[in-house]
Structures are given as C-alpha cells and as structure tokens.
Amino acid sequence: MARGRSSNQLLVPEARAVLEQMKYEVATELGIQLPNDGYYGYMTTRDMGLIGGNITRRLVQIAEQQLGIRI
Structure with a gap:
C-alpha cells in the first residue's frame, strides 16, 4: 500500500471533479x-465522516434511481 497516499483508484477518472464538487455541496x-488550501489535516474525524457518509448516501440514491429500485 502506498504511504501517505490513498491507494483507491476511480474506475472513471473523469468522475473526480464531480466527486469534489459533491464534497463541497454536502459540506x-x-x-x-x-x-481553502485543500489540507484536511485539521478537520475533525466526525466532520469528515459526516461528509463522506452523506456522499455515499447520495451516490446510493442516484444508483437506485438509475436502476429503478424503490425502497
């Protein structure tokens, strides 16, 4: 595993800009x-978890809508 960097890779690299925009919208x-400087080291784990959880929730909703799943 890479040190100091995420080893996660996007399947669609063009999605990075959309995910960044979504992060700012959710926040x-x-x-x-x-x-503003892009350094998240001073952010609380709770705040970052809230942002990530809400992004995941939103992505699942989008996928469900595209698949026609109703819950």
Missing part, C-alpha cells in the same frame, strides 16, 4: 467549512 449543506 455546505451540513454547515461545515472546508479549508
């Missing part, structure tokens, strides 16, 4: 200020 909706 704004939750009232969390993201750092």
Whole structure:
C-alpha cells in the first residue's frame, strides 16, 4: 500500500471533479467549512465522516434511481 497516499483508484477518472464538487455541496449543506488550501489535516474525524457518509448516501440514491429500485 502506498504511504501517505490513498491507494483507491476511480474506475472513471473523469468522475473526480464531480466527486469534489459533491464534497463541497454536502459540506455546505451540513454547515461545515472546508479549508481553502485543500489540507484536511485539521478537520475533525466526525466532520469528515459526516461528509463522506452523506456522499455515499447520495451516490446510493442516484444508483437506485438509475436502476429503478424503490425502497
């Protein structure tokens, strides 16, 4: 595993910009200020978890809609 870097790779590299935009949208909706310099080391684990969890929830909803799944 790479040190200091995520080993996760996107299957569609063009999706990175969309995910970044989604991160800022979710943070704004939750009232969390993201750092302008891009360094997240001072962010709390709780805040980052809230953002990540909400992004995951939103992505699952999008996938369900595209598949026509109703829960």
